[in-house]
Amino acid sequence: MSTDHDEMTAALEEEKLLAQLKSVTLENVGKGKLSLTNKRIEFGNKSGLFSPARVEFSVDLSRVRLAEVDEASYTLVLEWLNESGEPVVSKLHLPRSDAANDLFRSLDNVLESLRYEAELQEQRACYQAFLWKTAYHVWVLVGLLVQIVRELTREDWGAVDASLSEARETANALAVDGAMDISDLVHTLIEAVISRDAPLVLRKVTATLKAIGTSLHNELPPAGEWEELSLQNSPGLNWRDIRYIFLFAGRYKLLSLWQQLGENKRIEDSLPRLARFSSILADKIPMESQLGRSSREEEATSTISSVEAAAQNLENSLKMNAGIA
Amino acid sequence: MISRGSENKVISCPNNHQNPEGSAWCGICGLPIIDYDMELELLLRTLAEGEQHIRFAKENVFLGIGDQGCKLVHDFYRSWGKSLKSSEFLLIESSGESQQFADLRTELPSNQEYTSPSLSLHLLPMSVSRQVGYYGLGERLASNDPTLDDRLLRSGIRASTKKQTIFLLSALGGGTGSGASPYTLQRANALNPHCRSLVIAMMPAAHEPDSAHFNAFCSLSRFIKADQGPLADMILLVDHDRLMKVRGVGSMGEEIARESLLSYMVGMLVGAIGDRNSSQVDPGYLAKMSRSMGIHAFVPCMAVGRSMEIFGGLANILESALSSPLAQVDKESIMLSHLLVQVPERLAASLQAETINAELNKWNKDNFPRLKGSVLQLSHSSSRADRIDLCLLLGGTRLAIIAKRAKEGFERFKAIAKGKAWEQEFGVTSEGVPEAQEAINWYDTMLDELAS
Numbered sequence: 001m002s003t004d005h006d007e008m009t010a011a012l013e014e015e016k017l018l019a020q021l022k023s024v025t026l027e028n029v030g031k032g033k034l035s036l037t038n039k040r041i042e043f044g045n046k047s048g049l050f051s052p053a054r055v056e057f058s059v060d061l062s063r064v065r066l067a068e069v070d071e072a073s074y075t076l077v078l079e080w081l082n083e084s085g086e087p088v089v090s091k092l093h094l095p096r097s098d099a100a101n102d103l104f105r106s107l108d109n110v111l112e113s114l115r116y117e118a119e120l121q122e123q124r125a126c127y128q129a130f131l132w133k134t135a136y137h138v139w140v141l142v143g144l145l146v147q148i149v150r151e152l153t154r155e156d157w158g159a160v161d162a163s164l165s166e167a168r169e170t171a172n173a174l175a176v177d178g179a180m181d182i183s184d185l186v187h188t189l190i191e192a193v194i195s196r197d198a199p200l201v202l203r204k205v206t207a208t209l210k211a212i213g214t215s216l217h218n219e220l221p222p223a224g225e226w227e228e229l230s231l232q233n234s235p236g237l238n239w240r241d242i243r244y245i246f247l248f249a250g251r252y253k254l255l256s257l258w259q260q261l262g263e264n265k266r267i268e269d270s271l272p273r274l275a276r277f278s279s280i281l282a283d284k285i286p287m288e289s290q291l292g293r294s295s296r297e298e299e300a301t302s303t304i305s306s307v308e309a310a311a312q313n314l315e316n317s318l319k320m321n322a323g324i325a
Numbered sequence: 326m327i328s329r330g331s332e333n334k335v336i337s338c339p340n341n342h343q344n345p346e347g348s349a350w351c352g353i354c355g356l357p358i359i360d361y362d363m364e365l366e367l368l369l370r371t372l373a374e375g376e377q378h379i380r381f382a383k384e385n386v387f388l389g390i391g392d393q394g395c396k397l398v399h400d401f402y403r404s405w406g407k408s409l410k411s412s413e414f415l416l417i418e419s420s421g422e423s424q425q426f427a428d429l430r431t432e433l434p435s436n437q438e439y440t441s442p443s444l445s446l447h448l449l450p451m452s453v454s455r456q457v458g459y460y461g462l463g464e465r466l467a468s469n470d471p472t473l474d475d476r477l478l479r480s481g482i483r484a485s486t487k488k489q490t491i492f493l494l495s496a497l498g499g500g501t502g503s504g505a506s507p508y509t510l511q512r513a514n515a516l517n518p519h520c521r522s523l524v525i526a527m528m529p530a531a532h533e534p535d536s537a538h539f540n541a542f543c544s545l546s547r548f549i550k551a552d553q554g555p556l557a558d559m560i561l562l563v564d565h566d567r568l569m570k571v572r573g574v575g576s577m578g579e580e581i582a583r584e585s586l587l588s589y590m591v592g593m594l595v596g597a598i599g600d601r602n603s604s605q606v607d608p609g610y611l612a613k614m615s616r617s618m619g620i621h622a623f624v625p626c627m628a629v630g631r632s633m634e635i636f637g638g639l640a641n642i643l644e645s646a647l648s649s650p651l652a653q654v655d656k657e658s659i660m661l662s663h664l665l666v667q668v669p670e671r672l673a674a675s676l677q678a679e680t681i682n683a684e685l686n687k688w689n690k691d692n693f694p695r696l697k698g699s700v701l702q703l704s705h706s707s708s709r710a711d712r713i714d715l716c717l718l719l720g721g722t723r724l725a726i727i728a729k730r731a732k733e734g735f736e737r738f739k740a741i742a743k744g745k746a747w748e749q750e751f752g753v754t755s756e757g758v759p760e761a762q763e764a765i766n767w768y769d770t771m772l773d774e775l776a777s
Contacts (some may be wrong), residue, residue: 149372154381155443157479196478197485198379206373213365245362246338250368261378266371273364276357280339283356 015039018110019103027091029056036107041078043092046248057090061114069104075173076104089209124236129323131237134178138212138242141170145205146253148229150260152198160201160215180215182208207249216243237321241284245318248277249325252311253305271307285317327714336360360366379419379720383442383481383604384411385608386596387492387521390509391418391502393527394495397448399590400495402444405597412595416475417509419457419466419501420448434612445475449505460540460670461752463504464547474512482513482520490609492591493557496565497544497731498529498537502750507547510556521612524548524557525587525648528652538734539742542760543753545728548621550764558612560651561718562586562727571649573629576708581629585692589629593665593716599704600670605678606702611663611718615688618698619775620661620720622727625673627680630712633672639684640711646717647692652727659693659720660735660776663700667714670705676713678703695721721776725767735761 015037024034024043033053034044042058059080065087066079076092094100144167151159168186175181189204216239253269258266336342338351338358349356377514387406389398395416398406402414425545441445449466457463458623467473482491484545491513495502510522529537548557573581573589592598596606615621628646635644643664649658668676682701689696725732739749748754 061373146372149375149379153375155381155479175537190564194475195483198381199376200485202373202376202379206369209372210365210369214368217361217365227628240339240341244359247359247361247364247368250372254368257375261375278360280359282355283354 001086017221019099019107020061021094021097021099021103023095025093026056027093032056034094034103035112036103038110041107043090057088061110062118064111067111069108071104074100094211128236128321131239131242132318132321133323134180135237135245136173136176136215136318136324137170137174138180138246139318141167141212142209142249143253144170144245145209146257147252148193149202150257152201152236153257153261155198157193159198160193164190168242180212182215184212185211213243213246213250216246237284239282243312244277244280248274248281248314249310251277251283255307259304267304270305274307274310278307278314281314282310285314285321327682338520346528347716350537353354354402358394370531374427380664381481382411382486382489383413384488385409385413385484385490385492386482387412387494388478388509388513389414389416390493390506391499392496393497393499394493394502394506397494397496397525397527397584397685398588399444400584401753403589404537404585405587405592405595406442406444408599409442413480414442414445415443415476416446417467417501417505418446419463419478419505420451435473445480449473449501456505458500458564459536459751459753460503460543461748461754461757462502463500463502463506463750464508465504466501467508473509474516475517476739477513478621479766482516484517484519487519488609489517490595490612491520491522491715492522492525492594492608493522494591495544495586496523496527496529496668497541498527498565500540503540503544507544507551507556514556515729521609522557523608523612524560525591526560526562527568528562528564528728529588529734530569530732535734535738538731539738541731541764542728542735543757544748545724545731546761546764549768553769555616558716559619559720561590562623563621564652564730567649567651571627571651573678573714574712574714575630575694575707576608576710578738586627589625589714590625590627593667593704593714596704598714599667599706602703604667604704606704611700611702614663614698614700614773615661615720618661618720621773622722622724623661623663623718623720624650624652624722624727626650626654626717628715628717630710630714632690633711633713639666639676639681639749640688642713642715643685643688643717646715650719653718653722653729655722655726656777658694658695658722658726658772660697660718660772661699662696662720663702663718665704665718667704667706669712671709672711673705693719697775721772723772724765725769728765731766 017035019036021034023031023131026043027032030045035042038059040060041064042055044053044055046053055252059078064078065081066077067077068077074094076094078090082088086111093101099229119194131309147163148167149165150162168190171182171186175183184207185204189201189208192200192204236254251274255267258270258274336346336348336358337343338354339356339592340351340354342351344351344358350357362735374517387401389395389396395418398414398416406412406414447553449470451466457466482489487588491508491510493506495506497503497506506524509542510524513520524547528541549555568586569583571582571586573586577582587600593763594606595609596604620709626646626649631642631645636645666681678701681703685699685701743755743758
């Protein structure tokens with residue numbers, strides 16, 4: 001999928017001369033040549049015909065804070081930050097010509113593009129933070145919900161209460177940091193736990209997991225400013241990837257339950273699935289997965305210990321990227 | 326992640342590359358292609374199938390309340406209860422008097438350990454006083470415990486369990502046993518309106534002070550008449566002094582007496598002693614029938630380990646049981662008789678249900694002129710001896726007779742308990758005393774009406 005943004009980004013990658021104008025006067029310095037590329041604006045002059053050109057300023061356009069054009073007097077006021085971060089102001093008088101008009105236009109366009117790109121970068125960073133946090137909270141929440149089921153099999157209501165309390169906090173965090181509000185479902189789960197009716201609790205846990213899974217499938221993050229980003233195949237984590245984190249978390253956390261119950265058939269069924277999810281996630285997230293990436297020729301096989309190692313790496317990676325201490 | 330175009334169906338890989346539907350791997354990036362909907366569905370179904378591992382319907386819940394009640398349940402748990410399926414054991418004691426269970430607590434499963442059936446201890450929190458002593462205080466203690474409901478729920482007493490029998494064992498002379506027991510049963514009934522209940526109530530010994538008899542009488546009044554009728558389906562009243570005198574013989578020839586006899590009786594009630602596969606024992610049915618007939622107070626009569634060769638027949642063993650009832654009984658007033666019989670396998674052929682029923686009916690007719698109903702529940706034991714165990718539960722006698730000593734103690738003590746200071750200190754209101762009397766009178770009058 002190609003977008004205007006992609007083309008523009010590609011165009012900015014190589015430095016390319018956009019406009020050049022001679023007989024430009026830099027106030028308090030004298031006449032010289034003003035060059036504009038897609039990356040910088042530069043003024044140079046010569047003291048004599050055979051003397052070498054001297055660069056008075058060469059400013060990276062990303063450092064330009066202000067470029068004000070007076071079309072009546074063909075004056076350009078440039079303000080930028082020097083390497084020490086101090087503001088520097090230069091006033092340039094351009095000869096009246098079409099070339100000067102072209103330079104003004106090009107400068108305006110390129111600065112606008114840079115501003116857009118900077119905004120986009122910022123949005124991308126925010127969006128990534130949002131995705132990592134969502135992914136981490138989903139990972140934790142799925143783990144806690146499955147843990148509740150494990151504790152139900154031991155009728156350990158004290159442990160269920162403790163896990164539920166953590167799950168409620170994580171669900172709150174998911175609503176605040178992420179894009180998913182499942183507080184109503186968690187509330188009904190709490191009511192079920194208070195009733196100490198284990199089958200009812202299991203049904204509520206399943207309903208909560210279904211809501212998370214469906215939400216990850218059907219809904220894109222609601223924030224308007226991220227709508228465009230969420231549709232792009234941008235580098236980094238994608239909304240789509242959280243689905244695999246969800247599936248991996250669910251299957252992985254259930255493994256210990258099946259082990260506890262001696263359900264070997266379910267373990268055998270889960271391991272190749274976990275290997276597939278892991279290979280997808282390893283493509284996106286630095287997991288140092290020992291499961292490896294399964295090729296089409298290879299049947300995904302794994303051992304529980306390597307799944308555990310992959311899960312631990314995934315959890316660490318999610319935690320780190322989500323900025324959770 | 327399947328997209329359906331106008332003609333060809335495609336499926337997206339995790340990197341959003343489109344592949345023909347049915348592809349297992351992406352032709353571009355090589356990543357596996359996952360059908361998310363299907364995987365989600367499978368995951369949820371797998372989880373939901375775990376329900377078979379979390380169905381802990383407790384058919385029998387044993388509650389021991391107060392010092393003696395806890396000891397009785399603990400004894401039963403150790404003797405017979407451990408092997409009972411679908412059962413839970415909960416001991417409820419006031420925290421100030423819990424020191425006696427220090428050794429017991431060491432046997433309780435830790436939070437991490439899962440044992441089935443499980444035995445646990447719940448301490449009713451005490452704020453100031455470290456002695457309960459009186460009925461009113463025990464009731465106050467239980468009703469002020471905000472965690473009691475949850476503890477009962479955790480023991481499996483909940484409305485989702487349709488077939489459930491609660492066995493509440495308690496000595497009614499003490500404060501916790503007499504006061505907390507009716508309140509606890511009331512909460513259990515509220516948490517599971519479907520449950521059936523049998524209270525095994527130990528009445529105080531003759532030498533105990535009037536306050537103990539007062540406690541027992543008040544407690545009994547609560548069991549027999551609450552806001553919506555009797556709290557307990559069946560109350561098996563056991564006089565402490567009579568219990569001390571009755572003796573039975575176990576399958577190995579050992580003596581069964583005192584508290585062990587009560588433990589044995591509970592074992593017979595739930596079919597814990599005989600062969601469970603052939604047992605017809607259903608305490609819930611006995612409770613249901615008793616409530617339906619409006620007869621709630623019963624006197625147990627035990628004959629344990631009676632040799633058929635020596636006694637010569639079932640009627641003589643029934644006579645033996647009737648000769649030593651565990652509380653005072655008036656034969657003329659008996660309207661309902663439940664008989665639990667445990668027959669060794671070797672006598673099973675000669676003592677089949679029909680034979681026993683015929684003999685029982687004849688014996689009943691000879692002994693109980695006002696009998697309106699009789700239930701026989703037969704079970705078999707693997708014992709090689711010819712010894713028969715028999716537990717007769719006789720209902721219809723007025724409480725004024727069964728609990729005569731408690732009533733007398735109550736009469737003597739009530740003048741003290743009516744005082745204002747008593748209400749503040751010991752939690753029995755001035756209205757509570759006549760109410761207790763009225764409740765017992767109400768039940769006895771109801772029996773009189775039923776008999777006529």
